[in-house]
Amino acid sequence: xxxxxxxxxxxxxxxxVDSLAxxxxxxxxxxxxxxxxxxxxxxxLPLESWFFIxxxxxxxxxxxxxxxxxxxLPAFTDSTRAAELSVRFGGAERV
Numbered sequence: 001x002x003x004x005x006x007x008x009x010x011x012x013x014x015x016x017v018d019s020l021a022x023x024x025x026x027x028x029x030x031x032x033x034x035x036x037x038x039x040x041x042x043x044x045l046p047l048e049s050w051f052f053i054x055x056x057x058x059x060x061x062x063x064x065x066x067x068x069x070x071x072x073l074p075a076f077t078d079s080t081r082a083a084e085l086s087v088r089f090g091g092a093e094r095v
Contacts (some may be wrong), residue, residue: 014077017043050075051082054094063089 020043024036044050052062052075065072076082083092 010077013043013047016090017077028049029082043078047077050077051079052076052087053082053086056090063094 010073016042020036020040023035024033024040027036055063057059062073065074074082074085076085079095082095085093086092
């Protein structure tokens, strides 16, 4: 990670995104869940930078994961968090 303050983890923001994502994934009521997803995306979309883990192709495409039959694209609020998960998929050089 560089010395650029913009690349430093924003712990409060990451916790808020985690909380919103967890609530949206686990809410059983479809209407409430839709509101929670909307709130999550309102928090995430304005981020200046997102971080992804690349797949093992030559095209630098992001990795997609499958969980309980649902496909997801892991997006991270900072490079440190992406690097932590990337260890399971080939290492931090894939962030």
